[in-house]
Amino acid sequence: MNLQERLDEAAKTHDVPGAAIAVWTGGRLHEAATGVLNRNTGVETTPDSVFQVGSTTKVWTAALIMQLAEEGLLDLDEEVGAYLPGFALSYDTVITVRQLLTHTGGFDGDLFEDTGRGDDCLDRFVAYLHGAGKVHEPGELFSYCNAGYCVLGAIVARLRGTTWEQALREHLLTPLGVTHAAPLAEEAVLFRAAAGHVGPGNDVYTRWQMPRSNAPAGSTLCLAPRELVRFGRMFAAGGLAEDGTRVLSEESVTAMRTPQVAVPGVPGLMAADWGLGFELFTWGAYGHDGGTPGQSTFWRVADDGSFAIAMCLNGGGFVGVLNDLLLPLLREGGLAAPDLPRPPERPRAVDPAPYTGRYEGPQLAYEVSPAGGGVEITLIPGAFEASMGQQRTTARYVHLAGETFIAERPEDGRHDTVTFVVRDGVATHLHNSRAVPRV
Numbered sequence: 001m002n003l004q005e006r007l008d009e010a011a012k013t014h015d016v017p018g019a020a021i022a023v024w025t026g027g028r029l030h031e032a033a034t035g036v037l038n039r040n041t042g043v044e045t046t047p048d049s050v051f052q053v054g055s056t057t058k059v060w061t062a063a064l065i066m067q068l069a070e071e072g073l074l075d076l077d078e079e080v081g082a083y084l085p086g087f088a089l090s091y092d093t094v095i096t097v098r099q100l101l102t103h104t105g106g107f108d109g110d111l112f113e114d115t116g117r118g119d120d121c122l123d124r125f126v127a128y129l130h131g132a133g134k135v136h137e138p139g140e141l142f143s144y145c146n147a148g149y150c151v152l153g154a155i156v157a158r159l160r161g162t163t164w165e166q167a168l169r170e171h172l173l174t175p176l177g178v179t180h181a182a183p184l185a186e187e188a189v190l191f192r193a194a195a196g197h198v199g200p201g202n203d204v205y206t207r208w209q210m211p212r213s214n215a216p217a218g219s220t221l222c223l224a225p226r227e228l229v230r231f232g233r234m235f236a237a238g239g240l241a242e243d244g245t246r247v248l249s250e251e252s253v254t255a256m257r258t259p260q261v262a263v264p265g266v267p268g269l270m271a272a273d274w275g276l277g278f279e280l281f282t283w284g285a286y287g288h289d290g291g292t293p294g295q296s297t298f299w300r301v302a303d304d305g306s307f308a309i310a311m312c313l314n315g316g317g318f319v320g321v322l323n324d325l326l327l328p329l330l331r332e333g334g335l336a337a338p339d340l341p342r343p344p345e346r347p348r349a350v351d352p353a354p355y356t357g358r359y360e361g362p363q364l365a366y367e368v369s370p371a372g373g374g375v376e377i378t379l380i381p382g383a384f385e386a387s388m389g390q391q392r393t394t395a396r397y398v399h400l401a402g403e404t405f406i407a408e409r410p411e412d413g414r415h416d417t418v419t420f421v422v423r424d425g426v427a428t429h430l431h432n433s434r435a436v437p438r439v
């Protein structure tokens with residue numbers, strides 16, 4: 001499949017410092033790597049290099065929760081407080097374990113408080129969440145929630161009587177035969193470890209170690225791409241590891257891959273639904289994306305198990321690599337992956353009044369104003385987003401379909417979309433995987 005040549009070309013074209021890819025197809029694993037892990041040191045990228053895999057970690061956390069359910073140690077439809085007495089938000093609400101798994105808990109999700117490096121960091125983070133804001137009623141709406149997966153990790157740690165990292169090792173990494181994994185930053189130095197590169201100059205992101213309090217959501221886990229392929233093949237095999245070890249029951253695998261909640265927006269290349277941990281796609285695949293400052297991970301598994309792909313890169317133009325390399329590979333693997341959406345040639349003019357206003361979350365805000373039959377959206381980053389190179393931007397969006405609008409001009413090769421949640425003729429939230437409330 002000339003994987004090495006194609007990876008080299010895509011990385012060069014889109015200024016990617018380093019990348020590694022693993023593809024399972026035709027009953028064989030194919031791997032390639034290119035570039036360097038850190039432009040300051042020049043260390044070469046290899047197929048067994050480890051990258052921060054970001055939010056793909058959430059599927060590992062979901063699997064740990066499903067194992068607890070299989071053992072009768074928890075009920076997915078029980079309220080979180082039954083297993084984690086320290087979880088109590090400042091407003092009166094009941095949230096279930098299932099709602100955390102499906103990002104429907106309804107509280108602020110992008111809270112990245114660093115509660116220290118101790119084994120009590122998750123308990124301290126759960127206590128910190130008392131002040132989390134309300135986004136919507138539990139179960140009412142999908143809104144991507146990192147903090148909810150930190151709470152799930154705290155449940156795992158409490159019911160297993162250990163840390164989330166140790167539970168991950170004992171109940172998933174070891175049974176699966178994973179060898180190139182580092183749940184903690186100090187373990188990553190035992191491998192070739194990638195550093196993220198940010199900004200227009202692809203500068204090394206110097207704060208490599210992220211808060212341990214967010215580990216179950218994706219802040220710390222480092223893997224070689226082949227290990228994500230290995231994990232995906234376990235689901236394709238009905239919960240069996242490569243050596244036949246039972247890791248999850250067939251019932252748990254089916255439940256994780258069954259749609260639980262629809263994702264607002266126009267179905268296409270992105271997830272149409274969310275399962276218990278998994279993004280689910282209408283074109284025959286499941287998986288999850290991941291990102292930490294300057295690092296990106298792409299992971300997909302075909303519904304029939306015949307194809308799996310995982311790619312990690314440490315900067316540069318991810319969207320260009322997606323278009324030039326990943327989408328063709330998906331299609332060659334038999335998946336009908338569509339192109340990224342583009343604005344219509346003659347967009348329909350809409351009344352902007354229902355959408356005009358300010359929408360604000362814990363990490364950023366959006367201001368929406370009328371703009372010639374569409375809307376103009378200004379993104380205002382908070383301190384954390386600004387530290388990763390995000391700048392204040394203003395862009396015109398035109399109507400795409402329903403309550404979804406698409407950026408008229410591409411940013412880094414991609415036309416971003418937003419969907420408004422409209423009730424009684426007025427938008428209550430701006431949705432772009434997160435539901436950002438109107439203020």
